Amino acid sequence: MMLNKVGFIDKKSFFKEIALKTKNSTRRSKAKVTGKSKKKRVSGWQINSNFLLLRPLYSLIINTEPLEKKEITDKLKKCGNIKLVVISGVFIQNPDSRIDMLIVGDRLKKGVIESTLSVLESEVGKDISYAFFETPEFKYRLSVYDKFVRDILDYPHMKIIDKIGL
Incomplete structure (x- = not known):
């Protein structure tokens, strides 16, 4: 052998x-x-x-990235008008992250997001914890320093789509 x-x-x-x-x-x-x-x-x-x-x-x-950024963005295109995608956790090898993916956009389709993320889970081989917000709700949460949003943005993360200008 x-x-x-x-x-x-x-x-x-x-x-x-x-x-x-x-x-x-x-x-x-x-x-x-x-x-x-x-x-x-x-x-x-x-x-x-x-x-x-x-x-x-x-x-x-x-220490290799489970998926390329382009693969993730291509899969999320059908989910609605995406304005911001932040990845953390399993995508950047940070097990202490509060969440793996944050999606912000307009006219988001919950069913499509869930099916897309289940496909991503099968490719990564781990459960993906995620949250998604409509743009006005996210901006409000950001303006009032919402703890959940601050925890995501203050700790290690990577923005793969940023049309909000964060």
Whole structure:
């Protein structure tokens, strides 16, 4: 195996607990699992933590952007007249973010937004937390220093559409 030859993985022997089943007189009836178990030696593979390229490989996989900005904007075009899209959280590798996406616009279509975001969730592989506002409501919340809006804009984020001039 090539991964073994370069030192990325090592063969490992370990014990696995296996539940014991009762013996039945007929083959057709299902065996019942008893509360007892026994340990069996099995072999498997384990990542070598001393592998020289492990850290760069990890950062390559983890620190890449899940989606390009253009892909996100193209998918959101059908959702209404979009004025502002702010991404954070899963899109910029910031797990402490309050939200992953903020959408602001006019004549927003809730159903289309939800279906678009479910497609994005499947591409990213994680649940996306989001909020969307009509433009007047967002501007009002911004003017009164709404905590939710301030938390999004005061912490790490990225604007991928900004027609409001934020």
